[in-house]
Amino acid sequence: MTELLIRNGFVYDPINKIDGEKMDIAVKNGKIVEKIEGKRVKKINASGMMVMPGGVDIHSHIAGAKVNLGRLLRPEDHYKDVEPRTSKTRSGVGYSIPSTFTTGYRYAKMGWTMVMDPAMPPLKARHTHEELNDTPIIDKATYPLLGDSWIVLETLSEGRIDECAAYVAWELNATKGYAIKLVNPGGLEAWGFGRNVSNIDDTVPNFNITPREIVRGLCKVNQLLHLPHTIHVHTNNLGKPGNYENTLKTMQCVEGLNHNNRPLIHITHCQFSAFAGNDWRTFESAADKIANYINAHNHVTLDMGQVVFSDTTTMTADGPFQFILYQLSGNKWINGDVETETSSGIVPFHYKRSSYVHATQWSIGLELALLIKDPWKILLTTDHPNAGPFIAYPKIISWLMSRKAREKMMKRINKKARSKSLLPTIDREYTPYEIAIATRAGQAKALGLKDKGHLGVGADADIAIYDLNPEKTDLNANPRLIRRAFKHAAYTIKDGQIVVKGGEVVKSISGRTFWVNVEAEKALVETRILKEKFAEYYTVQYENYLVPEHNLAVSAPIQVHAEV
Amino acid sequence: MQKMKVTLLSGRTINQGTGKEHGKTSQEYYESVAICEVDTNDLDALGIKDGANIKVSTEFGSIIVKAKESIRGPHPGIIYMPYGPWINAVANPTTHSTGMPSFKGIHAEIEPATSAERVLPLHELLKQAFGKE
Amino acid sequence: MPIVKNVTCPICGTFCDDIELTVKKNKVVDVKNACAMGEAKFLNYSDPHHRNLNPLIRRNGTLVETSWTEAIKKSAKILAEASYPLLYGWSSTCCEAISAGIELAEEIGGVIDNTSSVCHGPSILSIQDVGISTCTLGQIRHRADLIIYWGSDPYSAHPRHLERYTAFTEGRFQPSEWKRYVSRLRGVIGKKKLERASQLALMEEFSVPPITGNQFPPTLETEKERKLIVIDARRTHSAEFADYFVQVEPNKDYELLQAMRMLVKNEELEVEKVAGVPVGVLEKIVDVMIGCKFGVLFFGVGLTMSSGKLRNIDAALALTRDLNFATKFVIMPMRGHFNVTGANMVSIWQTGYPFSVDFSQGFPFYNPGETSAVDILSRDESDAALVIASDPVANFPRVAAQNLVKNPLIVIDPEKSATALMADVVLPSTFVGIEAEGIAYRMDGVPLPLKRVVKPPKGLLSDEEILRRILREVRKLKRSQRRSNA
Known part of the structure; x- marks a missing residue:
């Protein structure tokens, strides 16, 4: 194994409270070590550069059935952005939904080393894993969609919380999943017959349960199972004016379950759930209302879902929402419902600066990130590719770090949106330390990944080095330099190996796939009940539903002991 | 000799599906694929008996196969051949820039085969078409 | 006698996964739950009369037995020397083999097309x-x-x-x-x-x-x-x-x-x-x-x-x-072959496109009508081909099949298909889903495992293994070519 010494960089390691201190980082056998000596040690001169843990992305649609249908739908997206093969890398295509090889390389080139795919239909889990296997360099994990699963709805509506927990434990194991994902809970089951739920207290058709009960139930299940991440929630009414009230209710509904002041719920791509107004004409930002709540509570984490002005491809498990988006845009539309479990939809979309709604959405994401005081509570994402492709992260970092960059964009957006935006009233500019929280440390912490997101001894040696000198450069005044540095990492180190140098891939390796292996006492009993239900509910055999560990190219199970 | 203008469709049949699983060189495959289903009245009009040889011609070629009385009539003017090398001697290769040839709805003519014309087994058909064996 | 349950049926896009096979002395003797096609396949696939059991190579106009080493070397040489090779078929093999095929197509700058171009x-x-x-x-x-x-x-x-x-x-x-x-x-x-x-x-x-x-x-x-x-x-x-x-x-x-x-x-x-x-x-x-x-x-x-x-x-x-x-x-x-959906899926996630992918420019390019098999063949543009898990000589219109057969032709197939009979190199493979494992996708995109229920005949390799060997040999040839150029 390579032994590395990264010398004299400005180190940003928020988990270990290191803020730009000039120091060396030593690497051996893929891990961070105290120190290292000897002739075989490869030295990297990082003086004048920033050294951070490898980037972590808590929510990015990079793999699986829906992403692939998105790729299928959009040859026009690929023609304009191609990657020829090199001696080190496979060929591929972009733009908003890159092919798998290209996805891995592009993340690595920006210094990101771990990405979570947030929406795996359990029935198609094998597909997600096949794509993750073909996504090089980065580590991965994926969240099974469980909020509309019939067995979850049935056990929760009958108050059988332990059985629900045993079932969820079984699903995580069967699908090699990492966290409990809820998308428009209850709404997707309703969408099976072309309907939806209208708010958190609406009853799900054919099932005697409300979204509130699903969210609370799965939150309790999450606690019983001791999962590393919280429940990961895409709210009801996403993308609709006035939805912020429902979002607040969703966060409030689990408040009482808190007993150790730790996060209980992650509201993902919050920008899409922070809309005020009654219709698209009166639509406006509710970022301040969400931020006020978050600033007063500690049981919620968020990610941004920041809009970038670009052509992109929207894709979520929220089938009814995607149908609305099809009606709004008139663009081509894919719908893909999955029996007994979930749904999905895809619509190409162009966010335009000249549109009042789109420009306001752009503003909402940044308002959330700047008004929420604690950077550990709001993480940087674009909900790739929904609000924009992940390659826009350097641009978003520059908006967060530089008021000047924001002002420049403000001049070019829709006039009405500009006049209503809260951004001109906000002076805050993220420091490099805060950026390190929003893009790696905070993400790893929210995910409960102990060996990621920091550079302490024993951590995985996933490291990004950016050619940006915080002593010599006035960062706030030079957003272009920020963008350039984060677009092409000077070095990306993955598991102690140099994979990117000067923004180019110099070595391609296979990343690991993390999943949670829950040991639950009741799981065996449940499996028997499940086998009986299975034939009734599914069109595949029980045995063929299970994803065996050998289907994962590099399996990295995390052992968890449950209370059930 | 009497000829009749017809529309040629091709596709899968359960016998073709089973025949191919016995092996492409098997008798089962040959018997299930080197055939042409014709409407009963059309066969009568041409004086062709069920199981006799029939000649199918299109602008792309012609082929001798066994005539089979269709049990799912009446469909005057429509003939049906299962997928396989025999139909492809007469199929329309035009793709209209889609990649897909026209395997269905081909203009064709049918007539009784002469006594000298026989249904070629697979290896003879390949030899005749490609000069290899 | 051991009964193997929950077997997936490697024939059509319905991809039933509830087949029960009774296996006796490494042979399937009884089939439950399958349709007529499925039953015919599981009971007859091993008939030696219709199977390729040795690598074959065409010498003086006749296919004769040869060694794996020679067959793989010859295949690699044909593909490495071709300027516009076509790799066609893929819908009746597993995703792992398709993945190897895409890597091979990229390596030789060829076109990879699956049977969906003449189906859906x-x-x-x-x-x-x-x-x-x-x-x-x-x-x-x-x-x-x-x-x-x-x-x-x-x-x-x-x-x-x-x-x-x-x-x-x-x-x-x-x-x-x-x-x-x-x-x-x-x-x-x-x-x-x-x-x-x-x-x-x-x-x-x-x-x-x-x-x-x-x-x-x-x-x-x-x-x-x-x-x-x-x-x-x-x-x-x-x-x-x-x-x-x-x-x-x-x-x-x-x-x-x-x-x-x-x-x-x-x-x-x-x-x-x-x-x-x-x-x-x-x-x-x-x-x-x-x-x-x-x-x-x-x-x-x-x-x-x-x-x-x-x-x-x-x-x-x-x-x-x-x-x-x-x-x-x-x-x-209604997708036809049991893994035609998988052939599309793998191709999409690796290249962005579902079929007819042309690597001749070094990156994936897609334009059916131009880069699709029947069109390439009808216009007589390709100068060599590898056919796997399909039978274009039987299923393509005559003119396309003739141009396919006239150039060097490599066939990977367990069976004596019409295309295998016309080939210059025949690489006999195992039946995936009976003698080899893998993953395939049902017509609605649900991925399911293909099982290995019996041992393959001695000396036969899986589709994936054959392709990986050709790929290694092609890379070896290209390296030595680069060395001799330098």
């Missing part, structure tokens, strides 16, 4: 234009109260589709239609016993007149339970199962589909008949479609191969999309 290729082109409202088959089993097959004869091509996923299956919200069909059958054939009628219904040579023309059942519009409608240019066995059969004139599907779209949008049709179907009947059918709770349209190559091709599918996709403003409606192509 037009459907895919159309999805790229219009989108698609679809779902997995279980949604239909549980929810669909209206099932339509158009240009598709599931009885013949996907024999268990009706019983496993659609009209004749029990769902959570919809019961099976089987009893209604059998009671009608009893009425027609005068058989008293239900059991006897059921058996008859499933026999190939058994035929009853379908309900068609002016016999449109008045109850169909009010019926709450599952309804089955079949639309086709000819009367098929499946048409006889239907509550109503619509016979469309050949090559007129497009007119009929667009007329239905007009009716869905409340436009008047000022003609008496469209494509041979009386407008009065058409209006009733459309009312059934609008009035259902969950409708599905399955379409077969009857739509993709006839006049209009992808434009027929445009109309069908748009029709089902429009119906979602009134109710829930989905549509699904």
